[in-house]
Each structure stands twice: as C-alpha cells, then as structure tokens.
Amino acid sequence: MDFTAEFETADHGETPNPDSAYGSSVMDTDTEDNQTHSTTPFTYDEDLTHKTILVGDSGVGKTSLLVQFDQGKFIPGSFSATVGIGFTVMLLGDSAVGKTCILVRFKDGAFLGGNFIATVGIDFRINFVIEQWGTVGQNKVVTVDNMKVKLQIWDTAGQERFRSVTHAYYRDAQALLLLYDITRKSSFDNIRCSHVIFFSSVTMQAWLTEIHEYAQKDVVIMLLGNKSDMAAERVIKHEDGQKLAKEYGVPFMETSAKTGVNVELAFHAIARELKHRAAEQPHEPKFQIHDYIESQKEKSTCCGGLM
Numbered sequence: 001m002d003f004t005a006e007f008e009t010a011d012h013g014e015t016p017n018p019d020s021a022y023g024s025s026v027m028d029t030d031t032e033d034n035q036t037h038s039t040t041p042f043t044y045d046e047d048l049t050h051k052t053i054l055v056g057d058s059g060v061g062k063t064s065l066l067v068q069f070d071q072g073k074f075i076p077g078s079f080s081a082t083v084g085i086g087f088t089v090m091l092l093g094d095s096a097v098g099k100t101c102i103l104v105r106f107k108d109g110a111f112l113g114g115n116f117i118a119t120v121g122i123d124f125r126i127n128f129v130i131e132q133w134g135t136v137g138q139n140k141v142v143t144v145d146n147m148k149v150k151l152q153i154w155d156t157a158g159q160e161r162f163r164s165v166t167h168a169y170y171r172d173a174q175a176l177l178l179l180y181d182i183t184r185k186s187s188f189d190n191i192r193c194s195h196v197i198f199f200s201s202v203t204m205q206a207w208l209t210e211i212h213e214y215a216q217k218d219v220v221i222m223l224l225g226n227k228s229d230m231a232a233e234r235v236i237k238h239e240d241g242q243k244l245a246k247e248y249g250v251p252f253m254e255t256s257a258k259t260g261v262n263v264e265l266a267f268h269a270i271a272r273e274l275k276h277r278a279a280e281q282p283h284e285p286k287f288q289i290h291d292y293i294e295s296q297k298e299k300s301t302c303c304g305g306l307m
C-alpha cells in the first residue's frame with residue numbers, strides 16, 4: 001500500500017505555519033501570560049479545519065511537493081518510496097503533566113528540563129511536519145514485526161481555554177495517551193471528574209468525558225501516570241492509577257519523561273495494537289495489549305530493548 005503524506009491547514013489556503021495556523025492573535029500569545037488562567041474562553045471554528053491528501057503513483061513527487069510547500073526547498077537525489085502504515089496518536093491531559101516532555105523523550109531521547117512553557121492549541125512544531133519515513137521530520141517510525149509503522153503524534157495544550165482547538169483533532173486520532181502527574185492530585189481527578197469553575201463560568205469536562213464525546217468509538221486509549229521519578233512528591237499511588245485504568249478497561253503504566261522509564265514501551269504497545277488491528281487476520285489470535293505490556297516490562301528490566 002502506498003501511504004500518502006498528509007497535512008492539516010486551519011485557514012483558507014494560507015501557508016500553515018505555527019504563527020498563522022489559528023490567527024496571530026492566538027499563536028502570538030505564547031508567552032508567560034499563557035501560564036496564568038484566562039477568564040476568556042478561546043473559541044475555534046471547527047469548520048475551518050481542512051484535510052488535504054496527496055495521491056498519485058509512486059515517484060510522481062508527492063513528498064517533494066509537500067517539502068517544497070512546507071520548507072520552500074527541493075531535496076534532490078535520493079528517492080525512497082513511502083511504505084508501511086501510519087496512525088495518529090494524541091497526547092491528552094492537564095497542563096504541565098508532561099505531554100510535551102514525553103513526546104520529546106520518545107522522539108529525541110532527551111529530557112526537556114528547565115522553564116515550563118505551556119503548549120498553545122496543537123503543537124505545530126511536532127504536528128505540522130513533512131514525513132519522510134524516519135529520515136527527516138519529527139514523526140516517529142517504529143518497526144512492528146518487520147513492518148514500518150508511522151506514528152504521527154499530536155501534542156495538545158492541556159489548558160482549558162484551548163480545549164475547543166483540540167476537539168477538532170480527536171476525530172482523526174486512532175490512539176490517545178491520557179496523562180496525569182503522579183505528584184498532582186487534580187490532574188488525576190480530572191481524568192474522570194467534571195468541574196465547574198464558578199468564577200469564570202467555564203465548565204471543565206473530565207478527559208474521559210471529552211474522549212467519549214469527541215473521539216472515535218474504537219479509539220485505543222492508554223492511561224499514563226507521569227513523573228514517576230518524583231518519588232518524594234508522589235500523591236497518587238501506583239495502585240490508584242491501576243484501579244482507574246481497570247475500571248475503564250484501558251492499559252496503564254507509570255512513565256518518566258526525565259528518566260525515560262516506560263516511554264518507549266507506551267508508544268510501542270500502541271503501535272503494535274494499531275498495527276494488529278489494521279492487519280488482523282481472522283485465524284490469528286487477537287493481540288492482547290495488557291499481556292504485551294506486562295511481558296515487555298519484565299523484559300526491559302532484565303534485558304533491555306523492546307520486541
């Protein structure tokens with residue numbers, strides 16, 4: 001199958017770059033101000049989101065056209081056919097739980113320490129990229145049973161006022177990584193409790209309620225308790241995360257973007273589940289993601305590496 005590169009534009013034919021995707025008034029506000037709670041809810045017109053797919057025979061220049069449009073340059077020479085299958089994964093959870101850090105850890109193997117800068121809307125630094133199957137770009141390609149599986153990972157803003165922006169993206173996601181911070185109870189409670197913020201009259205929906213409302217019915221969900229390296233500040237027990245996940249029938253693990261614990265495993269398990277769903281044969285036993293995670297946890301503590 002020839003998998004075509006695709007991208008999002010959010011406006012009427014304007015060049016989609018991080019500063020123009022939702023209008024300068026939104027993206028220009030990516031300053032310290034964003035870290036204080038605004039009383040003005042952000043509104044977003046979902047009708048302005050378009051998807052454009054490039055189709056055509058292998059080698060006609062779909063990828064090159066996209067690179068030219070996004071980066072204004074032509075990459076001559078080597079031609080490598082786009083192969084495999086691709087899926088969209090979204091990172092969700094309250095602000096500052098570590099979504100961006102988890103993504104950077106998985107993508108670059110590094111930890112984004114230092115000052116916290118909240119994500120605004122959808123993080124286009126990660127999302128709006130040109131994909132060339134693991135050579136350039138910021139999407140990640142993992143190999144599952146000798147097949148390349150591309151994960152296009154969307155880092156979303158956890159702040160309430162950007163929820164309307166992210167709602168438009170749920171529909172396209174095949175998998176959702178839902179994060180809370182093991183050192184912050186509110187981030188755990190917000191996974192399933194709804195709150196009303198009286199002073200601004202804004203109703204904040206629980207993440208699971210939002211998922212139920214906006215995501216595809218068969219979306220793969222995984223619950224992650226992040227910042228597991230912060231043992232001294234822990235307020236949510238491992239068992240509490242496990243219990244919540246069990247209640248909703250979703251896989252669970254604790255992760256640390258700082259140390260890297262379980263970050264690879266989380267994405268690999270998702271890739272495997274999605275690949276098995278896409279290429280399921282009637283006679284084959286169903287892939288068991290819970291069993292896979294448990295077996296790989298054991299392996300990664302004794303031998304390292306994922307299979």
Ligand SMILES: Nc1nc2c(ncn2[C@@H]2O[C@H](COP(=O)(O)OP(=O)(O)OP(=O)(O)O)[C@@H](O)[C@H]2O)c(=O)[nH]1
Pocket residue numbers: 093094095096097098099100101102112113114115116117118119120156157158159226227228229230255256257258259
């Ligand atoms: N110790 C520790 N700190 C972390 C970890 N993950 C993230 N952080 C820190 O937590 C803060 C928030 O991380 P981000 O990744 O920006 O949070 P986010 O969920 O993307 O936040 P929004 O963009 O507002 O939704 C930063 O200061 C990170 O350095 C972790 O695993 N361990």
